[in-house]
Amino acid sequence: MTAYWISVYQEISDQGKVDAYARLARPALEAAGGTFLARGLPEQTYEAGETTRTVLLVFDSVEAARAAHDSPAYQEALAALDGGARRDMRIVPAL
Known part of the structure; x- marks a missing residue:
């Protein structure tokens, strides 16, 4: 069954470390069969309104x-x- 990996960055304290992580994480996750569907800041927020x-x-x-x-x-x-x-990361099975 398909699964989604969702990461939400609650706080970035060192952009250099985030950049180093991204350079390593993307090829690692793609090599493991992951496909990036979205990444970035939200275009619109509701409820808590967090632009993370x-x-x-x-x-x-x-x-x-x-x-x-x-x-x-x-x-x-x-x-x-x-x-x-500081991030929240979860894996959620598709319906």
Whole structure:
């Protein structure tokens, strides 16, 4: 079953670390079967109205998304991000 990987950046404290993370994370996640669907700031917000960076990827399954997260290549990207941002990341199965 298809799964979505959703990351919301609640706070960026070191843009250099975020940039280093992005250079490593994108190829790692794409190599693991992820496809980027959206990334950036919202064009419109409702309810809480938070204009925070959001990233949305799709994977073939929850298992594939978990494997991508746990892969050595993505763990290297996370190490580069260390302390550079506070994020909420989740994997959600499609309906």
